[in-house]
Amino acid sequence: MGLDLINGIPAHVLFVHVVVVLVPLTALALILCAALPSAMRRFGLALPALALMSLISVPLTTNAGEWLERHVAGNALVRKHTELGDELLPWAIALFLLATAVWWSYRRAAHHTPDAVGSTNTVAIPLRITAAVLSLLVGVGAGVQVYRIGDSGAKAAWHDGYSATAHPNRD
DSSP states (O other): OOOOEETTEEHHHHHHHHHHHHHHHHHHHHHHHHHOHHHHHHHTTHHHHHHHHHHHHHHHHHHHHHHHHTTSOOOHHHHHHHHHHHTHHHHHHHHHHHHHHHHHHHHHHHHHOGGGGGOOOTTHHHHHHHHHHHHHHHHHHHHHHHHHHHHHHHHHHHTTSOOSSOOTTOO
16 A cells, blocks of 8 residues: 555645755765765765755655556556666666765765875775766766656647647636
């Protein structure tokens, strides 16, 4: 038993807005924090917390979407949207794992050597570059997947629900 309806509205329709905001926001924050230690100093624990909220929101939304799928007429557009939606969880897991690793490594470096934040030692630079590149790849991948899912969902919901011309009896 899950959250299927909220105040008579399918929960998926509401939860999807959380995913559409949190996943790209998490991706952007992760990329900034991995590339810029000054951003990581400002974000602190908020980075993995944001990633955790994103991660939790994905299965909630997909579970509510599966309930909704059983309650609408099935067609190829709905199936495509469902398939794409099922592919977001690995991206959200990767965002969470990377965000936690970036936060943990920053905390560890700051704890062991307080001046390590601005240091240029040979170990820190390759690690930061690797984290930044991985964060960029995962962040962009997650953002693209959110876009693809949203586009397919809009097509599934609106493909025959509107007219390109205004109705004559409407203001």
